[in-house]
Amino acid sequence: MEYANIYFLGIGGIGMSALARYSLHEGRRVAGYDRTPSALTEALEAEGAAIHYEEDVRLIPEAFLDPATTMVVYTPAVPRDHAEYRYFLEHGFRIEKRSQMLGHLSAGKYVMAVAGTHGKTTTSTLVAWLNRALTGGGSAFLGGVSKNFDSNLVLGGGARLAVEADEFDRSFLRLYPDVAVVTSADADHLDIYGTHEAVKEAFSQFIGQIRPGGSLIIKQGLDLRIDNPGITVWRYALDTPCDFYAARVRLLEGGHYRYDIVTPDGVIADCTLGVPGWVNIENSVAAVASVWCAARHEGVALDAERLREGLASFAGVKRRFEFYVNTPKQVYMDDYAHHPRELAATLLSLRRMFPRRRITALFQPHLYTRTRDLCDGFAEALSHADEVVLLPIYPAREEPIEGVTSEIIAERVTVPCRIVPREALADTVAAMPTDVVVSFGAGNIDACCGAIAEKLKQKA
Structure with a gap:
C-alpha cells in the first residue's frame, strides 16, 4: 500500500485497533479519533499512535492533512455527519471501511x-x-x-x-x-x-x-x-x-x-x-x-x-466465558453474549457444568433495535436462569426508540426478574442469595466485573 500515513476513525474498536497496530508494525505513521480512551487506545499511544478523543478537525495532526500521503479507515459505527469524516470526504482523501483494509492486508x-x-x-x-x-x-x-x-x-x-x-x-x-x-x-x-x-x-x-x-x-x-x-x-x-x-x-x-x-x-x-x-x-x-x-x-x-x-493450553478470550471466581461455594463468570442464542447456549452450558446449583443472570441489552426485534428470544433465553437482573439498554450508536426499554424483556421473563441501574449492580448482587452468577452484554457491563468479583469473593 502506497500511503505512509493511516488515520483511523474509531481507532479504539477491537478490529480497528488491530489494523492500527499492524500498520505501526509495518512502519506507517498512525493517528486517529475515538470517543473514549481505553486500554486498547492507551496501548496504541504507547506504541506511537497519535489519538484524540474530541470530534474536532483541528486536532488531526498536520502530517495527516495531505490526501496524497494519508489514507483514512473508518468503522461503520462512525456516523456520516461526523465532523472529521466530512472533512476527509470533502477534501478528497481515500476513505475505506475497516473491512476493505482487512481485504488488502x-x-x-x-x-x-x-x-x-x-x-x-x-x-x-x-x-x-x-x-x-x-x-x-x-x-x-x-x-x-x-x-x-x-x-x-x-x-x-x-x-x-x-x-x-x-x-x-x-x-x-x-x-x-x-x-x-x-x-x-x-x-x-x-x-x-x-x-x-x-x-x-x-x-x-x-x-x-x-x-x-x-x-x-x-x-x-x-x-x-x-x-x-x-x-x-x-x-x-x-x-x-x-x-x-x-x-x-x-x-x-x-x-x-x-x-x-x-x-x-x-x-x-x-x-x-x-x-x-x-x-x-x-x-x-x-x-x-x-x-x-x-x-x-x-x-x-x-x-x-x-x-x-x-x-x-488454549486460555480463551477476554469476556468469552471468562471466570472471575470458581469455588465450590461461589462462581462468577462474564461473557460478551448479546444475542438470545448466545445467552441460551451459555446458560445451558452452565447447567451442565454446575448441575443442581442456582444460576443468577445479569444482562445489559445492547441496542434499542436488537432489544425491540428480539425481546421474546431474550426473555426465553434468560428464563433458563433461576433469577435475572437487567440493566438499562446500552444504546451504542443508536438513539432511543419510544417504548423500547429493558422492561419489555423483564415482563416476558418467567423467573424472578428486576431492573437496576449499572452503578448499583455490584451492591445488588452482593445482597442477593447467589451461587453461580453470570454477566452478559456487549456494552459496558464489563466495567462492573471487578467490583462484582470482589463482593462475591467476600461471600465465598
Whole structure:
C-alpha cells in the first residue's frame, strides 16, 4: 500500500485497533479519533499512535492533512455527519471501511476466516492458537483479546492468516477466504439487514467468495445456499456424527471436558480444552476442522500430540466465558453474549457444568433495535436462569426508540426478574442469595466485573 500515513476513525474498536497496530508494525505513521480512551487506545499511544478523543478537525495532526500521503479507515459505527469524516470526504482523501483494509492486508495469505452470528470470536482465536501450536507461526486479526497472545493481533511467519469475519454491515463480503467456517446465521443486526432471510443471503454470498479449491466448514443442520462447485464442503457438529464431531465427552472438575475429535482421517483421542464450557467443545471441533483443511492444503498430516497440547493450553478470550471466581461455594463468570442464542447456549452450558446449583443472570441489552426485534428470544433465553437482573439498554450508536426499554424483556421473563441501574449492580448482587452468577452484554457491563468479583469473593 502506497500511503505512509493511516488515520483511523474509531481507532479504539477491537478490529480497528488491530489494523492500527499492524500498520505501526509495518512502519506507517498512525493517528486517529475515538470517543473514549481505553486500554486498547492507551496501548496504541504507547506504541506511537497519535489519538484524540474530541470530534474536532483541528486536532488531526498536520502530517495527516495531505490526501496524497494519508489514507483514512473508518468503522461503520462512525456516523456520516461526523465532523472529521466530512472533512476527509470533502477534501478528497481515500476513505475505506475497516473491512476493505482487512481485504488488502489478506492478499497473498492463506486466509482462514470464521463467520457466524455467534461463536466466531472464540473459534477464530483458537484457530490462531492452533496455527501457532502446529506450525510455530501464523498471523491473525481477531474480534477479541486472546489471553494466549494478550492481543487481538497476531504477527507470525508463514502464509496462514486467521480472520474473524464480521457480518455487521456486510463487512465479511470484503474477504475471499481459502477456508471458511460458518458457525451460525441467526437473525441479528436486523437494523441493517431488515429480515432473517437477508442475513442468510449475506452468509450465502460470503460462502460464494471462498476461493476455488478452498473449503467450507459449516455447522451441521445450518441451511444456507451453497452454489460454488469449486469448493469442498465439510460439516461439523458438537456430538452428532458427521465429518467432524466430538465423541465420548466426559465432564471433568471445574467445568472442563475430555473428548475425542472425529475427523475424516480418524480419531484424535483424549482432547482436553483449556477453557471450560460445553459450548466451547463445538467451537474447538470447528477450529480443528479449519487447521485440518490447512494441513491438507499444505500436504501434511496433523500432528495429533501437538494438537492436543494446543487445545489444552488454549486460555480463551477476554469476556468469552471468562471466570472471575470458581469455588465450590461461589462462581462468577462474564461473557460478551448479546444475542438470545448466545445467552441460551451459555446458560445451558452452565447447567451442565454446575448441575443442581442456582444460576443468577445479569444482562445489559445492547441496542434499542436488537432489544425491540428480539425481546421474546431474550426473555426465553434468560428464563433458563433461576433469577435475572437487567440493566438499562446500552444504546451504542443508536438513539432511543419510544417504548423500547429493558422492561419489555423483564415482563416476558418467567423467573424472578428486576431492573437496576449499572452503578448499583455490584451492591445488588452482593445482597442477593447467589451461587453461580453470570454477566452478559456487549456494552459496558464489563466495567462492573471487578467490583462484582470482589463482593462475591467476600461471600465465598
